[in-house]
Amino acid sequence: MPVINFSYEYFNQVLGQKITKEELIDMLPMIGSDIEHYDDEMIKVEFFPNRPDYYSVEGIVRTVKGFLGIEEGLPEYSMSKSGYKMMVDPELINIRPYTSCCIVEGISIDENSLKGLMDFQEDLHWVLGRDRKKVAIGIHNLDVVKPPFTYKAAKPDEYSFIALETTEKKNLNDILEHHKKGKKYAHLLDKFDKYPLIIDSDNNILSMPPIINGELTKLSEDTKNVLIDVTGTDERAVNFALNIIACSFAESGGNIKTMDIVYKDRTVETPNLTPKKMYVDLGNAQKILGVELTAPDVVDMLKRVRLGAESEADDKIAVTIPAYRIDILHEVDIIENIAIGYCIRKIQPELPEIATIAYPDTGKIFENRVRDIMIGMGFYEVMSLMLTSEDQHYTNMRLPEDEHVIVAQPISQDRTMIRKNLINGLMEFLEDNTHEELPQRIFEVGDVAYLDTNSETGTRIIKKLACLVTHSNANFTEIKSITDSFISNIGLKMKIESIDHPSFIKGRCAAIIGEYEDVDGNINVKKGSVEGFFGEIDPEVITNFDLEYPVIAFEVEFKG
Missing domain, CATH: 3.30.56.10 (Phenylalanyl-tRNA Synthetase; Chain B, domain 1)
Incomplete structure (x- = not known):
């Protein structure tokens, strides 16, 4: 979780009055923070990812003002139109299609606030942006550029600029290959023929989202007016990020001015701070x-x-x-x-009126046994979100879309449904960890949900286990051996038969049934069983998740 470091002096400066260290330390846990460390000058606090508005001192101060009675109720921020436009190139539709921008005038930056702003930006990249994949933020010195601005798809060898913290002008490919940030985030753009750029009317390059800003618009303690750009693949998350960072500037005295984002088929005024x-x-x-x-x-x-x-x-x-x-x-x-x-x-805690004796849940005992077996076989456990999207769950896995549990008010476009399998989440995990050494051997024990009209809730929750292995020589024989070993270790007898599965290579996938066998050698499914499949993931699915090496997998459902 993000950790915020700040000095008592800077906090009181933003607050506009002085409170003691003891008062602050007593108050912060009551608004949802965990105090990691403090001394006579600095304090380090941790906030949950659901409150990214707390990732700046200004955001924390906003709530503290309510607790102290300085300001209460809904904050009101005055906004006016800047008259500036950001023209969006239609070619970005399949690269990084969305942007939200605004101007903030009359800001005051010192050494403390500049460092806090950079940390704030990176925390938002992590929490809202999935490490810049979904959202990336740029903050620029407005006074050195000239509107209108253009967000365009550019050929890598036709544009050059001086990237932040460098002195030499380089083209876009060179930045991806040699700049520290370019090498770290190159995987977000390397499958495209063109890269996103933000330029002004004089063709000055402000940034190359989501990689790096230009040195030209670098902030300093002399900066008074800024342009904030947020780009990404999820329009709702992009707008949220702009709202959070613009309101943080407003808390410290900045004046927000809107911009018109001009798409091919519509014009949007941002930010929209309508509550x-x-x-x-x-x-x-x-x-x-x-x-x-x-x-x-x-x-x-x-x-x-x-x-x-x-x-x-x-x-x-x-x-x-x-x-x-x-x-x-x-x-x-x-x-x-x-x-x-x-x-x-x-709020006073109360003892329950009925005394109870605790004992281990039988289902959890079995789950822990499954985990012990997988860890003993050399696998690392991961835990992914139950929420996913139709694109990830069906399109990327080459599965036909069927009935599924839909999220009524999704917070983002990649969390619109509840998963029906675990392999999808494990593939996403591999996609986010391509920088790690091979082989990678991961597993997950988790719940999936199916629609069920006979259930009181309308859904049926099922426990599943899935594992993935990826390395240059991963093959069907290896995953068959892994599956057989797991089934044997939980005391079952495995039966297999050939099947075709859309996510797996044809002819290299098998259905499995693991059943208990009684002393006479007769199969007894009433005592419990597992059902599932294993095989080699289809190369098209591997490519859909930006992976380069073979992937093998098995997934089983526990019954009885």
């Missing part, structure tokens, strides 16, 4: 928190954590959520904020 409105039921809040509350109490608590709130009835509160709060998706998220506003340490 969204949700409702919380007073009874639900009282039930979950175990605290007697009135509607005016809840309104005050929500304002304390910088949300807008007003009572529309005795039992219903309308809540206005600022554009930088990407974590509030459900009523229970609002109730969590009520708890924070009430002060979590004031």
Whole structure:
């Protein structure tokens, strides 16, 4: 999780008044931070990934002001039109299609705030951007460039510029091959014939997203006006990132000015800081928190954590959520904020009325046994998200799309459904770790979800195990041996038969059934079994995940 370092002096400077070290240390855990370390000058705090608005001192100060009663309720930021445009090249549609931009004028930068800004940017790259794959941010000195601006797809050998922290002009290919950031993030662009560039009306290059900014627009302590660009593959995440960073600038006195993003078929004004409105039921809040509350109490608590709130009835509160709060998706998220506003340490724990004796869950005992077997066979365990997307789950795996559980309000375009298999997530893991040495041997034990109209919830949760191996000589014989070894180690008898599976090479995939065998040699499936398949992943699937070496896999479902 991101760790934020700052001095008490800088915090008080942004706050506009002085609070003691002891007061700050006492308050920060109550807004959701974990204090890693502190001394007489500096403090190091950690925040969960669901609150990227806290990754800057300005974001933390915004909430602290509510706790101290300096400013309460929904923050209001004045915005005006800059009159500037960012023209978007249609050729970027399959490379990095989306951008959001704005101008912030009247900022003040010193050594502390400049370092904090760079750390803030990198934390957002990690949390929202999946290490720049989905979102990348550029912040530029506006006063050295000339609008209008163009976000274009450029041929690598036709453009050259001086990349940040260098002195020599190089073309785009040279930057990918020789610059430190170019080498680190080259995998994000190396499959394309053209690369994204942001240029001004004089053809000055501001940046090469998502790789590196130009030295020309480097920020310094003399910078007063900035252009913020956010580019990426997910428009919603791009907009969220701009909202967060623009509002952080506004907290320290900057004036936000919008820009027009001109696509081939539409024009969008960014940032859009229109708050969204949700409702919380007073009874639900009282039930979950175990605290007697009135509607005016809840309104005050929500304002304390910088949300807008007003009572529309005795039992219903309308809540206005600022554009930088990407974590509030459900009523229970609002109730969590009520708890924070009430002060979590004031909520008294209660012992249950019925005493119980704990014992290990039988399902977990079996899962741990499976894990021990896989680790004993030389595999590393990974845990991926249950949420994925139709593109990753079906298109990249060459599977026909069927009925699946869809997320009603997805936070991003790559988290729109609940997975039905584990191999997809493991392939994503390999894609994100191509820089690691081979062979790579990974496994996951996890849940998948299927639609089930006979279930009360409409879904059926199934436990599965999957493993992947990748290296230059990975083959069918190897994965058959691995599968057979696993089945034997859990005490089952394996039967196999040839099948065709869209994700695997034809003729190099087999279905498996692992069953218990009684003393007479008769198969007894009533005691439990596993079913699944193993084989060599199809080269097209491997290419879809930007992998270069053969991949072999097995996946089984536990029954009984």
